[in-house]
Amino acid sequence: MKLDLVIKDCTLPGLNGRYDVGVREGVIQEIGRELSGEVEYRADGRLLVPGMGDMHVHLDSALTLGKPRFNQSGTLLEGIEIWGEYKRTMTKEDVKRRAIRAVEWMLVQGVTMIRTHADVTDHSLTGLRALLELKEELKGFVDLQVTAFPQDGILTDKVNVELLEKAVEMGADNVGMIPHNEMTREDGVRSISIAFELAQKYDRGVDGHVDETDDPNSRFLEVVAAETIRRRMTGKVSAGHVTAMHSYNGAYADKLIRLLRRAGVNVVVNPAVNLHLQGRYDTYPKRRGLARVRELLAAGVNVALGNDCVMDPWYPLGRGDILQSLFLAMHGAHLTSYQDVVGALGLVTYNAAKVFGLKKYGIEKGNPADLVLFDARHPLEVVRDQPTRMLVVKGGKVVARGEPERYELLAPERKEISFSPSFP
Numbered sequence: 001m002k003l004d005l006v007i008k009d010c011t012l013p014g015l016n017g018r019y020d021v022g023v024r025e026g027v028i029q030e031i032g033r034e035l036s037g038e039v040e041y042r043a044d045g046r047l048l049v050p051g052m053g054d055m056h057v058h059l060d061s062a063l064t065l066g067k068p069r070f071n072q073s074g075t076l077l078e079g080i081e082i083w084g085e086y087k088r089t090m091t092k093e094d095v096k097r098r099a100i101r102a103v104e105w106m107l108v109q110g111v112t113m114i115r116t117h118a119d120v121t122d123h124s125l126t127g128l129r130a131l132l133e134l135k136e137e138l139k140g141f142v143d144l145q146v147t148a149f150p151q152d153g154i155l156t157d158k159v160n161v162e163l164l165e166k167a168v169e170m171g172a173d174n175v176g177m178i179p180h181n182e183m184t185r186e187d188g189v190r191s192i193s194i195a196f197e198l199a200q201k202y203d204r205g206v207d208g209h210v211d212e213t214d215d216p217n218s219r220f221l222e223v224v225a226a227e228t229i230r231r232r233m234t235g236k237v238s239a240g241h242v243t244a245m246h247s248y249n250g251a252y253a254d255k256l257i258r259l260l261r262r263a264g265v266n267v268v269v270n271p272a273v274n275l276h277l278q279g280r281y282d283t284y285p286k287r288r289g290l291a292r293v294r295e296l297l298a299a300g301v302n303v304a305l306g307n308d309c310v311m312d313p314w315y316p317l318g319r320g321d322i323l324q325s326l327f328l329a330m331h332g333a334h335l336t337s338y339q340d341v342v343g344a345l346g347l348v349t350y351n352a353a354k355v356f357g358l359k360k361y362g363i364e365k366g367n368p369a370d371l372v373l374f375d376a377r378h379p380l381e382v383v384r385d386q387p388t389r390m391l392v393v394k395g396g397k398v399v400a401r402g403e404p405e406r407y408e409l410l411a412p413e414r415k416e417i418s419f420s421p422s423f424p
């Protein structure tokens with residue numbers, strides 16, 4: 001059988017030796033040796049992994065940094081205020097232009113699955129319209145899921161419930177929530193029920209912003225887990241941020257983590273943004289404000305990552321590289337044993353695919369050919385160095401390529417410098 005594309009001589013995660021990966025009609029057809037195809041690419045032993053995923057990003061606010069002003073306090077709440085001013089003025093074209101640029105950055109860096117939030121407390125639903133259009137326009141190049149995100153709360157304004165339902169009717173993939181931003185604890189709990197109710201009514205997933213605060217009394221995640229169990233929605237529910245978990249006492253955190261495991265709720269952590277936003281009300285010591293990733297993983301909870309923001313009112317930095325988030329998560333959560341380091345790519349590949357709800361994922365015969373080739377030969381090199389993405393393949397098509405970084409030392413001795421040591 002003639003293959004369309006063969007990536008020759010790859011290192012594959014978890015396998016010894018080198019393999020050729022052959023693709024036909026968008027699907028991985030063969031993994032073997034001496035394969036030949038219409039187009040061939042020599043990997044020369046470089047590491048090939050399945051397309052990566054960013055499971056929490058706000059594309060509607062991407063690249064609005066400084067407009068109309070910069071966030072001086074570095075808090076979530078000042079960010080929400082600034083965004084509130086910006087969103088009154090934005091147009092669909094403006095959102096699309098910025099979002100496309102952010103998606104391009106993500107795609108060339110190997111992200112082929114993106115779950116974005118669209119603020120649906122803007123009465124015109126401009127951001128949602130823009131991102132739903134983008135989802136269609138980018139089909140085949142990147143998989144986009146859009147979560148209807150009630151940024152200002154579901155019960156803080158009586159039109160917000162209607163806007164949320166309208167967003168779902170318009171085609172949002174997931175129903176969002178932000179219980180810690182509702183006026184009272186009771187409203188927070190009720191807002192969670194409303195989100196689940198809508199998700200069940202329209203057969204969608206639930207993807208909440210939950211407990212994004214350093215307040216240890218913010219305990220909405222347990223309510224999300226309980227709703228998931230009672231409504232039998234295991235696997236369809238994700239909770240983003242969950243930073244209050246950092247500040248819970250050990251006994252409560254243990255109870256909660258067991259409950260999450262039972263409920264099968266995915267946890268999505270956004271290390272760059274939450275290391276930046278959290279701890280802002282602390283004197284020293286300042287809390288890191290990250291969910292307990294190590295403990296969650298050890299308990300068998302699915303944890304994936306998101307960039308959350310790319311240069312917006314909440315975060316001044318970012319270039320859409322999910323490997324930057326992985327690098328920070330590993331530091332923030334002490335995921336730095338040798339096993340942790342070599343297994344870390346799982347958070348942005350297989351764990352992300354689980355959040356995304358993909359049934360067929362990974363470098364196996366019969367799976368979609370969504371692939372990333374790194375300029376690295378070992379998983380440790382990938383997370384340490386965040387190397388060039390040499391090739392990004394989506395649905396069997398090469399959609400991006402990169403050139404390896406090159407440095408030359410000129411003195412005292414002229415030579416090319418590589419950052420790749422040899423490993424044991």
Ligand SMILES: [Zn+2]
Nearest residue numbers: 056209240308
């Ligand atoms: Zn977010």
